[in-house]
Amino acid sequence: PKCDPHPAFQTDSVPSRSLSFSRDGALFAWCNSKGSVLVMTLDLPKMVLIEFSPQNNILATWQPYTSKTAQGDANLQLWDLKTGVLLKALFQKKVELWCPSWSEDEAIAVRSVNNELHFYENNDFNTIANKLHMQKVSDYALSPGPQPSKIAVYVPGSKGAPSFVRLYQYPVLGGPTAALANKSFFKADKVDLQWNRKASAVLVVASTDVDKTGASYYGEQTLHFLSVTGETALVQLQKAGPIYDVAWSPSCSEFCVVYGFMPAKATVYNLNCDPVFDFGTGPRNAAYYSPQGHILVLAGFGNLRGQMEVWDVKKYKQVCKPQAPDSTHFSWAPDGEHVVTATCSPRLRVSNGFKVWHYSGAVLHQWDAQEAELWEVRWQDAPYGRYPERPITTQTTPTALGSTQAPPTQAYRPPALRHLPPTASSKLHEDEPPQNMRPGSSDKNLSKNALKNQRKREAKKAAKQEAKESDPAPTSNSQSESEPSAVSQSEPSTGDPETDKKIKNLKKKLKAIDELKEQQASGKVLQKNQVEKLQKEAQLLKELEQLTLG
Incomplete structure (x- = not known):
């Protein structure tokens, strides 16, 4: 991009409050303390928000709501961009969801009015073409992309009932089977609804203002997934x-x-x-x-x-x-x-x-x-x-x-420790590298499918190993149960039963460390006590060497 000031644009020295580009980048508008400027000038000195419709047919402007009259003042204006004519003035007290949501072709527009959704067709804002009748709809998101348009709606829970998000396809908005998908959940004061570009699925971040467990200052959040085919899931983090x-x-x-x-x-x-x-x-x-x-x-x-x-x-x-x-x-x-x-x-x-x-x-x-x-x-x-x-x-x-x-x-180290070599225990956090940069990782250049298949094979292998370890080892008939059989017949004996027992225990610990290394290489996150076991490998090897040579 060229970073020099555009020669065709005359700088506006009056402080501005908001600016907006149309979706295709062809139009630019801004509002200052005197009004709005674009291909036309609007005398709205209190205007603070401005937005284009997807096809550049409508310009929406919003001013803070005031109630000078008994009915208040219509503070949401919809202007015809081609003629400059005011098409409709509406009441919109809250700044949240102030702008109508349009479908990509502007065949549908939707507004939230008194906890219900009003639908308009072909930019005719004098006639409500459809309504979504549902108790206390507090948030919604219209899908991007071509027709048919879909909409996600959120209804907060009350009196012990859970909150829920439902997906509908316009114009089928009523009836027990109208919803494409439904996901209910507790612990939600507000949600963030995000459609993907193809309008095939929605992500819902449900948040509470306060985490009652006291674990987080930011409240508590959960992530939910809804597909237009009906599948829903709680994303396991x-x-x-x-x-x-x-x-x-x-x-x-x-x-x-x-x-x-x-x-x-x-x-x-x-x-x-x-x-x-x-x-x-x-x-x-x-x-x-x-x-x-x-x-x-x-x-x-x-x-x-x-x-x-x-x-x-x-x-x-x-x-x-x-x-x-x-x-x-x-x-x-x-x-x-x-x-x-x-x-x-x-x-x-x-x-x-x-x-x-x-x-x-x-x-x-x-x-x-x-x-x-x-x-x-x-x-x-x-x-x-x-x-x-x-x-x-x-x-x-x-x-x-x-x-x-x-x-x-x-990492910061106190002055008293700076002359000493760094140790793993001096870290403030246990930082975890990306899975393809972990020690022993061999999947740096694998595709997503190859990575998925590799994880399946590793999980299957770990399950077999776990089942093998849980089975009791067969005992020899020639060996009495009362014998202190510390060492198997295949292992050499030192002649001292106590030393043989120590050697066996050391080998058992080293084998467990090898298994932890394999798990770490496959991408598994080890617990703190497992990491400490890995750090003792050199010490155990030294003890084993002393026992076998001594």
Whole structure:
């Protein structure tokens, strides 16, 4: 992208409140304290939100609700972009769900009104074409993509009844068999509904405001999966703690979840909700797929230090590890080659500015707000599919602004311990590397199917080994049960029964350590006591050597 100011755009010196691009990037609008400016000017000085419809037929604007009259003021306006005529003025008190949701072809629009959903057809907002009659619908999400349109609705639980999410296909919204899928659950004060691009499945992050167990300051979250074919599931996460972010891959065949107490885990799941790849743990709380779906960025923003991990998701290979400290915003350019990170108000009111950089870590442009405040940064949108996927490069192109590559850091050690060699027990956290970077891992270049088949074989092998160990060992008829048979006939005897017994116990412990090594190499996360057993291997070998030689 060119980072110079656009010559055809005259800078607006009046402070702006909001800006928006149309979905195809052809139109741009912003609103300031005097009104709205685009292909037409609207005299709405109190307007704070603005949005285009998918086909650029309607412009929606919203002002804070005031009640100067008994009926209040209609604060949601819908404008005809071709003529500039006000089509409809509606009441919308809450800023949540303020803008109507349109289908991609604008054949359907839906609004939440008094805890029920009103549907409009062909942008005729004077006639309610359909309603979803359900008690207290508090959230919804209309599916992307072509017709037929589908909608996910959330109804919170009350009086001991569970909350639930249901999927419907327009216009069939009533009757006991109308729902395509239904998922009920407890522990939900609010939900986040995310459709994939093909509108074949929905992810539901259910959250409570307070974790009654006291384990988390952020409340308690669970992740649920619903398919339009009727399948539902609770996604089983591999680490306890909050769910920070969930992101669908543009391929629609998998999704990434960032979760667990810090350092957080990140895992990719398929549509069966089975883990496909484990990125291990790290200081992260967000996941961003490129528009083409070939690159995934795992990042730690907000109260973290801005560390990012750029991954090639086809090979599951890490491309680079840049850093953008104090960032409050991250977004991909439509070309899938560039990103922008920014520090914006009111999240942070100092050091406002933004950086444009290549995903390999090279900074291409930097802008600092100096004494001003930066409120929003946004890429010009482009239709999906305009920019093809390009081969991934791991080489950083040098620029005058340098790179965002994070310098290597070492764990803090108290002054009294700095003259001593580092030990595993001095680590604050038990960091877990990605599954293809763990010791003994042999699946670095395997495909997803090969990885899945390998895990099945390893699980089958472990089950056989476990069954074998649980069976009692056959005893020889020639050997009396009263004998202290510490050593089998195949093992050499030292002549001292006590020494033979010690040797047998040491060999038994070493065999258990070998089995733990195999489990670790297959990707299993070991417990703390199992890791401690591995650390004793050298000591046990030394003791065995002394007994056998002595």
